[in-house]
Amino acid sequence: MYWDQATETMSREQLEELQARRLSALVGRVGAVVPFYRERLAARGIHPSDVHRLDDLRHLPFTTKKDLRDNYPYGLFAVGLREVVRVHASSGTTGKPTVVGYTHHDLETWQDLMARALTAVGVTRDSVVQVAYGYGLFTGGLGVHYGAERIGASVIPISGGNTKRQVMLAQDFGTTCLACTPSYALTIAETMAEMGVEPKDLKLRQGVFGAEPWTNAMRREIETKLGLQAYDIYGLSEIIGPGVAIECEAKTGLHVFEDHFLVEVIDPETGEPLPYGEKGELVFTTLTKEALPLIRYRTGDISVLHAERCACGRVFVRMEKVKGRTDDMLIIRGVNVFPSQVEAVLLELGETEPHYQLVVDRTGTLDEVEVWVEVPPGFPMDEVRRLEELERRVRGAIESVLGISVRVKLVEPHTIPRSEGKAKRIVDRRELYENN
Amino acid sequence: MEVRQISVFLENKAGRLAKVTRLLGDNGINIRALSIADTTDFGILRMIVNDPERAERLLREAGFAVTTTGVLAVEVPDRPGGLAEVLEVLERAGLNIEYLYAFVEKASPDALVLIRVEDLPKAVRVLTEAGVSVLPGKRVYAL
Structure with a gap:
């Protein structure tokens, strides 16, 4: 099923012509109004009005999360706040979040793309869509919400959590489509089993699961336990939110909506673009965004692109399920966590050494994070109470920046490895990616 | 002390x-x-x-x-109720005990208990006034 058949099934030539036209306009605009891009382009000797062909893309500068941080909060916006009608935020690499903005037109584009994504997996105006992604600064909840409304489906904006209620409402309201993180889908399935609710008691037909990596083994488990077809959805707030790419019913990769997002895979070391079929870092250029247009944004997500035409007839290239990260970012219950955030919090708090270790595990279906922090050598710790208070303060500070709950474990001084590469700081016991 | x-x-x-x-x-x-x-x-x-x-x-x-x-080493009569009497002195003075534990050895026929309270000087004063013996550090280390 198509939402916008003419666009989704146009020829590759037509698509590339559209992309080139949009790229040219984008570079002209950001070069004129965003000082950051004006300087970056000038540094490479590129005049904003000189970019006309898709081949020119490889000469354009990259944008990174650090650039967003350096221009916090609104420095990369290409419009004034008067034009901005919505702001979302995601995790930054320090104590400050990454801020993104939308004009009215951006929100319309986003709704349309989410409608396109949901239609691709079979959602119609007869569907009942239960949105169990978090609502708020996180783009997941509101992104799916407005896309489903655009189609005319009935939306249940339940947000995340309160799992028994999720099951009860799914049963009573006749939910046909569930949207949440894949790990939360499994939590719902477990709770269903505990409540004695079977898949046949529900009307679930499809699930739209994203915001964290998952394997095909997990897909099979979810499909069996919930009695639905499970589809992977991809997006990131910097680019727009969910609705950058979606699996179609063929489940052979996620179609990237290339009429709005130019996608490349690059060698993360050299920055050189890689041909289709080779594994590397996903890089997106937003072709139509008004408030926060980004040129060659490096996602840190590792994947492979395939250009062969899909059985579904869509013109858009497919990306494989995300296969890993170029950096040490963790995704905990759908929330992006950068270990450097923990370091920033500890430095800011100043009560302990800034050394830490993160231990991530999935007990049952829920991600759990333990932050190991050293007791300061001379801490007045003759009473348990004082140590517990220290633990509480550290936990509170970390939770307020990371936005997820963690457990803090105090360890003896000098037992955490010192700056011997980032790998040692993280012990991730989950199996999130396909082994290849 | x-x-x-x-x-x-x-x-x-x-x-x-x-x-x-x-x-x-x-x-x-x-x-x-x-x-x-x-x-x-x-x-x-x-x-x-x-x-x-x-x-x-x-x-x-x-x-x-x-x-x-800093903690206090307090001599406590080695008989039923001995510790209670000492603790009641501190309680009457409004001193909260954070923790306490006992010595195995003794300096005298009395038992020796280590007590931690926030306000040590006040605890020493009220205990001494109540006739309870508080041993100085150097005697305790040498036991």
């Missing part, structure tokens, strides 16, 4: 307590009294030793989190 108590932070894993006691033993330091407070993740080892200054330095050099705290 206070006695210097050494506290060491220990993770709950095998061999930590043995390491502390071996280190002190190899350096000729004698442990006179000890107690352990523990939670699921960690423990606090509190000790009275014959040379607190050197013990603290040795432990710190060995990488342990160490702190010293």
Whole structure:
């Protein structure tokens, strides 16, 4: 099923012509109004009005999360706040979040793309869509919400959590489509089993699961336990939110909506673009965004692109399920966590050494994070109470920046490895990616 | 009048307590009294030793989190109700006890108890006024 058949099934030539036209306009605009891009382009000797062909893309500068941080909060916006009608935020690499903005037109584009994504997996105006992604600064909840409304489906904006209620409402309201993180889908399935609710008691037909990596083994488990077809959805707030790419019913990769997002895979070391079929870092250029247009944004997500035409007839290239990260970012219950955030919090708090270790595990279906922090050598710790208070303060500070709950474990001084590469700081016991 | 108590932070894993006691033993330091407070993740080892200054330095050099705290060594009549009488003195003075533990050895026919309260000088005063004997540090280390 198509939402916008003419666009989704146009020829590759037509698509590339559209992309080139949009790229040219984008570079002209950001070069004129965003000082950051004006300087970056000038540094490479590129005049904003000189970019006309898709081949020119490889000469354009990259944008990174650090650039967003350096221009916090609104420095990369290409419009004034008067034009901005919505702001979302995601995790930054320090104590400050990454801020993104939308004009009215951006929100319309986003709704349309989410409608396109949901239609691709079979959602119609007869569907009942239960949105169990978090609502708020996180783009997941509101992104799916407005896309489903655009189609005319009935939306249940339940947000995340309160799992028994999720099951009860799914049963009573006749939910046909569930949207949440894949790990939360499994939590719902477990709770269903505990409540004695079977898949046949529900009307679930499809699930739209994203915001964290998952394997095909997990897909099979979810499909069996919930009695639905499970589809992977991809997006990131910097680019727009969910609705950058979606699996179609063929489940052979996620179609990237290339009429709005130019996608490349690059060698993360050299920055050189890689041909289709080779594994590397996903890089997106937003072709139509008004408030926060980004040129060659490096996602840190590792994947492979395939250009062969899909059985579904869509013109858009497919990306494989995300296969890993170029950096040490963790995704905990759908929330992006950068270990450097923990370091920033500890430095800011100043009560302990800034050394830490993160231990991530999935007990049952829920991600759990333990932050190991050293007791300061001379801490007045003759009473348990004082140590517990220290633990509480550290936990509170970390939770307020990371936005997820963690457990803090105090360890003896000098037992955490010192700056011997980032790998040692993280012990991730989950199996999130396909082994290849 | 206070006695210097050494506290060491220990993770709950095998061999930590043995390491502390071996280190002190190899350096000729004698442990006179000890107690352990523990939670699921960690423990606090509190000790009275014959040379607190050197013990603290040795432990710190060995990488342990160490702190010293003043506590009171109080002689308690060695009979039913003996401890209660002493504690009632502190309670009447509005002094909260953070923790206490006992010495195995005795300086006299009375039992010897280590008591930690926030306001040590006040505790010394009220105990002395009530006729309770509080031993000075140097007598306790030499026991």
